[in-house]
Amino acid sequence: xxxxxxxxxxxxxxxxxxxxxxxxxxxxxxxxxxxxxxxxxxxxxxxxxxxxxxxxxxxxxxxxxxxxxxxxxxxxxxxxxxxxxxxxxxxxxxxxxxxxxxxxxxxxxxxxxxxxxxxxxxxxxxxxxxxxxxxxxxxxxxxxxxxxxxxxxxxxxxxxxxxxxxxxxxxxxxxxxxxxxxxxxxxxxxxxxxxxxxxx
Numbered sequence: 001x002x003x004x005x006x007x008x009x010x011x012x013x014x015x016x017x018x019x020x021x022x023x024x025x026x027x028x029x030x031x032x033x034x035x036x037x038x039x040x041x042x043x044x045x046x047x048x049x050x051x052x053x054x055x056x057x058x059x060x061x062x063x064x065x066x067x068x069x070x071x072x073x074x075x076x077x078x079x080x081x082x083x084x085x086x087x088x089x090x091x092x093x094x095x096x097x098x099x100x101x102x103x104x105x106x107x108x109x110x111x112x113x114x115x116x117x118x119x120x121x122x123x124x125x126x127x128x129x130x131x132x133x134x135x136x137x138x139x140x141x142x143x144x145x146x147x148x149x150x151x152x153x154x155x156x157x158x159x160x161x162x163x164x165x166x167x168x169x170x171x172x173x174x175x176x177x178x179x180x181x182x183x184x185x186x187x188x189x190x191x192x193x194x195x196x197x198x199x200x
Contacts, residue, residue, distance in 0.1 A: 052152025057104025135171025
């Protein structure tokens with residue numbers, strides 16, 4: 001009898017855990033490595049399969065000692081008056097700082113759907129372009145903006161999982177100035193002359 005109860009309790013716990021797991025996510029995807037001066041293109045890819053998305057937002061952060069933000073483009077249909085980033089006209093969006101930008105999507109039915117529940121996983125929702133400034137490991141991270149998230153039917157849903165990324169910026173080889181080579185060859189010449197005098 002105790003074994004049956006244990007198996008039943010385990011099955012119930014598994015069912016509760018499975019239904020509470022978040023089925024939606026936003027993934028930051030970019031190159032693994034670049035050189036100083038090159039552009040870094042980060043795509044925010046959404047997975048809202050079976051749910052859809054008609055509203056939500058995140059704050060995207062980076063290390064301003066390593067990269068600088070060049071542009072933000074919203075790649076899915078949105079109402080510019082309710083969105084943040086790209087061609088947004090929403091005056092309620094917070095101003096960008098040197099380390100953070102708000103990326104948000106919104107609609108009141110025009111367009112009717114931002115991300116459809118039938119859209120595939122990995123749909124590109126926004127593109128952020130940066131310039132690499134210095135060598136190091138540039139971490140890019142997302143956090144919920146506290147705006148709430150809406151599904152395809154405009155009902156509130158759980159905040160998606162945010163899957164962050166990082167990019168290695170290669171410092172490169174610093175060229176040795178010509179004056180150092182000239183000084184080195186002159187020094188070798190002086191040492192050679194001193195040895196000849198000593199030998200003579």
